[in-house]
Amino acid sequence: xxxxxxxxxxxxxxxxxxxxxxxxxxxxxxxLAQQECGADFIDICAGVAPEVEMETMEWLIGLxxxxxxxxxxxxxxxxxxxxxxxxxxxxxxxxxxxxxxEGKTGTVFPVIADTDWKVVCLTCNQEGIPDDGQTxxxxxxxxxxxxxxxxxxxxxxxxxxxxxxxxxxxxSMVSFVEAIELIRAEFPEVHITSGLSNISYGLPYRRGIxxxxxxxxxxxxxxxxxxxxxxxxxxxVLYATNxxxxxxxxxxxxxxxxxxxxxxxxxx
Amino acid sequence: xxxVEEIYELVLKGRAKDISEKVAQAIDAGDDPKELMNSxxxxxxxxIGERFSRGELFVPEMMISAKAMQKGLETLKPxxxxxxxxxxxxxxxxxxxxxxxxxxxxxxxxxxESSGFEVIDLGCDVPVDAFIQAVKxxxxxxxxxxxxxxxxxxxxxxxxxxxxxxxxxxxxxxxxIGGAPVTQKFxxxxxxxxxxxxxxxAIRLAKGYIAA
Numbered sequence: 256x257x258x259x260x261x262x263x264x265x266x267x268x269x270x271x272x273x274x275x276x277x278x279x280x281x282x283x284x285x286x287l288a289q290q291e292c293g294a295d296f297i298d299i300c301a302g303v304a305p306e307v308e309m310e311t312m313e314w315l316i317g318l319x320x321x322x323x324x325x326x327x328x329x330x331x332x333x334x335x336x337x338x339x340x341x342x343x344x345x346x347x348x349x350x351x352x353x354x355x356x357e358g359k360t361g362t363v364f365p366v367i368a369d370t371d372w373k374v375v376c377l378t379c380n381q382e383g384i385p386d387d388g389q390t391x392x393x394x395x396x397x398x399x400x401x402x403x404x405x406x407x408x409x410x411x412x413x414x415x416x417x418x419x420x421x422x423x424x425x426x427s428m429v430s431f432v433e434a435i436e437l438i439r440a441e442f443p444e445v446h447i448t449s450g451l452s453n454i455s456y457g458l459p460y461r462r463g464i465x466x467x468x469x470x471x472x473x474x475x476x477x478x479x480x481x482x483x484x485x486x487x488x489x490x491x492v493l494y495a496t497n498x499x500x501x502x503x504x505x506x507x508x509x510x511x512x513x514x515x516x517x518x519x520x521x522x523x
Numbered sequence: 524x525x526x527v528e529e530i531y532e533l534v535l536k537g538r539a540k541d542i543s544e545k546v547a548q549a550i551d552a553g554d555d556p557k558e559l560m561n562s563x564x565x566x567x568x569x570x571i572g573e574r575f576s577r578g579e580l581f582v583p584e585m586m587i588s589a590k591a592m593q594k595g596l597e598t599l600k601p602x603x604x605x606x607x608x609x610x611x612x613x614x615x616x617x618x619x620x621x622x623x624x625x626x627x628x629x630x631x632x633x634x635x636e637s638s639g640f641e642v643i644d645l646g647c648d649v650p651v652d653a654f655i656q657a658v659k660x661x662x663x664x665x666x667x668x669x670x671x672x673x674x675x676x677x678x679x680x681x682x683x684x685x686x687x688x689x690x691x692x693x694x695x696x697x698x699x700i701g702g703a704p705v706t707q708k709f710x711x712x713x714x715x716x717x718x719x720x721x722x723x724x725a726i727r728l729a730k731g732y733i734a735a
Binding site for chain 1: 703
């Protein structure tokens with residue numbers, strides 16, 4: 256699983272407080288802790304007003320690169336901000352995210368075409384976020400075709416089939432899994448990721464739903480997730496599902512995660 | 524239990540299957556249709572909103588109650604006068620440009636409708652111009668509701684307020700805003716009329732404006 260660590264995000268109240276107070280130590284601390292917990296990318300989302308987004312991104316990128324060796328995931332809904340942040344990064348990372356609406360791909364794809372940057376693409380378009388697996392897949396197909404037209408190889412594309420909320424739509428996960436299966440069958444090299452916590456909005460014990468959702472979608476072929484790698488419960492799902500799927504001979508990775516203190520139960 | 528109370532209970536429990544029959548029975552027995560709507564259905568949805576605010580009920584429960592209410596209203600509508608079924612006010616609602624988050628907006632729209640408002644839902648990622656056009660096209664609109672889930676899209680709310688002023692429509696409508704990053708302070712800063720922290724708060728504010 257490719258883990259995108261989500262904690263440096265201005266939409267998380269504690270992180271926003273640190274951003275507003277320019278508390279660089281806290282940012283560095285959670286950046287490094289996520290890397291130590293296995294994050295493959297450190298997501299950076301300023302989550303501030305547009306006028307100060309660029310300077311905030313610059314500040315955050317500098318801090319993360321001071322302490323981390325893993326690449327950055329640039330997270331903004333403004334494609335121009337993303338493009339402007341690329342030269343600030345010391346190594347190619349991940350762009351989070353673009354969609355087929357309003358020329359977002361047109362702004363970002365040419366810039367990353369001849370680089371090693373990877374890109375998260377959302378399955379939404381001008382008509383909004385589709386709920387059914389077939390439409391999610393159809394948009395994914397358009398995205399892959401568009402990426403290929405810029406020479407972006409399939410394995411640099413991370414499709415996020417945008418999960419809807421279980422509380423308002425009973426077949427949210429069913430259609431999400433359908434999309435995963437269709438994408439997997441047609442584009443074996445493409446990565447599939449998800450921010451996943453949207454699934455449990457409006458329901459009690461959200462963690463429980465998030466955990467089972469992660470397990471079931473990993474089983475369907477999702478190979479990446481945007482989550483808090485410091486959450487031992489999510490870690491337990493990542494390692495246990497991997498082992499249950501037969502990908503962890505003698506459970507060595509699962510045991511390693513236990514000994515490293517990544518699971519909710521700590522070694523004596 | 525009176526028939527009105529039974530209808531109230533059916534909405535509260537979200538029993539869409541049984542409600543039409545119960546409404547038809549009440550009409551046959553000579554109950555006042557307006558009373559069935561107000562004291563039966565709308566009162567039940569107000570209670571649902573309050574329980575949701577207190578964390579006693581969850582999103583799916585609110586949805587099935589609203590579905591039950593809609594079902595009951597279908598049966599009731601032919602028996603209401605045009606004026607009675609016209610609703611207590613007309614509202615334009617949407618998630619602002621650049622923002623695709625529509626769950627909260629949909630819940631508020633549903634609860635407003637269930638509270639007796641006529642709701643014009645423009646969807647999500649809606650540009651400022653479309654808000655203004657909707658107010659122009661529907662002269663009976665008295666309330667504009669805007670939702671944003673991103674700090675980066677919140678500024679669009681200020682643009683809506685300003686565009687209403689420029690179009691000379693500001694005095695004709697109240698502007699109500701909501702969404703996770705939105706605060707009362709932000710509401711005051713941009714010159715909106717009200718901030719609702721959840722669906723129930725939005726209903727309270729909307730009803731307050733209509734009564735005023």
